[in-house]
Amino acid sequence: MATRKLGNSDLDITPVGFGAWAIGGAGYDFGWGPQEDADSIAAIHRALELGVNWIDTAAVYGIGHSEEMVARALKEWKGARPHVFTKCAMRWDAKGKVTKVHKADSIRQECEDSLRRLQVDAIDLYQIHWPPEDNGPSLEESWQAMAELQQQGKVRWIGVSNYDVAQMKRLEKIAPVTSLQPPYSMLRRKIEGEIVPHCEQNHIGVIVYSPMLSGLLTGAMTRERAASLPADDWRRNNPEFREPKLTKNLELVERLRVVGTGYGRTPGEVAIAWTLRLPAVTGAIVGARNAKQAEGVMRAGELKLTPQDLAEIEGTAAAMAAR
Numbered sequence: 001m002a003t004r005k006l007g008n009s010d011l012d013i014t015p016v017g018f019g020a021w022a023i024g025g026a027g028y029d030f031g032w033g034p035q036e037d038a039d040s041i042a043a044i045h046r047a048l049e050l051g052v053n054w055i056d057t058a059a060v061y062g063i064g065h066s067e068e069m070v071a072r073a074l075k076e077w078k079g080a081r082p083h084v085f086t087k088c089a090m091r092w093d094a095k096g097k098v099t100k101v102h103k104a105d106s107i108r109q110e111c112e113d114s115l116r117r118l119q120v121d122a123i124d125l126y127q128i129h130w131p132p133e134d135n136g137p138s139l140e141e142s143w144q145a146m147a148e149l150q151q152q153g154k155v156r157w158i159g160v161s162n163y164d165v166a167q168m169k170r171l172e173k174i175a176p177v178t179s180l181q182p183p184y185s186m187l188r189r190k191i192e193g194e195i196v197p198h199c200e201q202n203h204i205g206v207i208v209y210s211p212m213l214s215g216l217l218t219g220a221m222t223r224e225r226a227a228s229l230p231a232d233d234w235r236r237n238n239p240e241f242r243e244p245k246l247t248k249n250l251e252l253v254e255r256l257r258v259v260g261t262g263y264g265r266t267p268g269e270v271a272i273a274w275t276l277r278l279p280a281v282t283g284a285i286v287g288a289r290n291a292k293q294a295e296g297v298m299r300a301g302e303l304k305l306t307p308q309d310l311a312e313i314e315g316t317a318a319a320m321a322a323r
Contacts, residue, residue: 001051001301004282007178007205009157011083011124015276015301017054018047018082018294019209019287023069024062026232028096031062032289033230037069039290044073046291048082050298056181056207056285058087058129059114060098067117075119085125085207086114087161087181089142100130102138104145111149126155127181130162139170147175159205165198177204181285184208184275185217186252186317187240192278200280211275211284216240216249217256218268218297223247255316259309265300272300274313 003012022032023040044055057066067086074081088110091101107128114123126146132138146158159179160168168177180199182191188210199206212218215235226241235241240249256267265273275284284301288294305313 001053001299003053005205006125006157006207006282007159007199008176008203009125009178009205011054011157013054013083013207013283014052015283016052016272016286016298017056017085017207017283018044018052018298019285020044020055020057020066020070021061022287022289024057024060024066026230028060028063028092029098030060031096031232032235033233035289037072040069041073041076042291043288043294044070045077046294047288047298048077048079050294052082052298053080054083054085054124054283056085056209058090059110059117060087060090060092060129063092063096064113064117067114071117071119083124084118084120085127086118086123087127087129088114090129100133102128102132102142104141107142107145108149111154115154122153123155125157125159125179126150127159127161127179128163131160131164131167135167139167140174143171143174150175161209165194168198168202168204172202177202179205179207179282181207181209183210184281184284185211185213186271186274186313187213187217187249196278196280205282206278206280207283207285208275208281209285211272211286212268212297213240213249213271215287217253217271218266223250252316255313259305259312263303265303266296268297269300269303270305270309270313272297273303273305274310276301277305277310 001014006013025035092098149155150158157178161181229236253267256270260270272284286297
């Protein structure tokens, strides 16, 4: 699988990376419902077999469980070790309640905890998960701590997730930002306006998350499945999975299915390939909960959509937005 250089780093990453949010399972504010660990490990191994060379997780996914699953999968993996990315600044209490914490001592402790759970000597890309709620001085405090971790060799490169341009400019006064991880899909296009041009001009790699909108654009989601999501699956409260938006979104999936049929690809692969059409997008984070799901999406980076395909997709999306 071809690779792309991530921002100002020395990391060459495949267009698609394995997203480990869902394999964290249930039991906290942002869980995806029950998940079998054996399925998680099989999903990671299949993604790596298909050529994926990076895994993106976070301490908060499964309140540490996702990182532990990544470590187990890599311990059993016999091939080349993939790059491991994780995130910090989301802490939890005994009941699984999550809050944002940007104090320097907290960032340092989180790094130590992630190194232990991941069983690695250094994290390849360490990212701050969300900016502080008040957008105050802790934004700089947390980034200074990240820069120090990089200087100490505990993390190789540092990036952010869900930050805007003004916030990244504040960070750049302290240390370079290697990457940004924003949400991006046909249904969430805000980054196209200001964020993508800024990243392109400043050599900041962009690795987008939820290119299939948390499974909605895979082609496997139905109205019945959306209605029967487990009570502890955070998507039950996402407006995109409920009416009146759900019907429109499923109509878009059917248009993606038509495009994908010509290539022998799934709607989800078309949705992923669409995000990768932008030169500024280095990679897309794609989740899978078992080996079969991984089989169906992890090679989406090889799909090159034609101008005609893109025009058809854009026209459908615009028509639905106008309804």
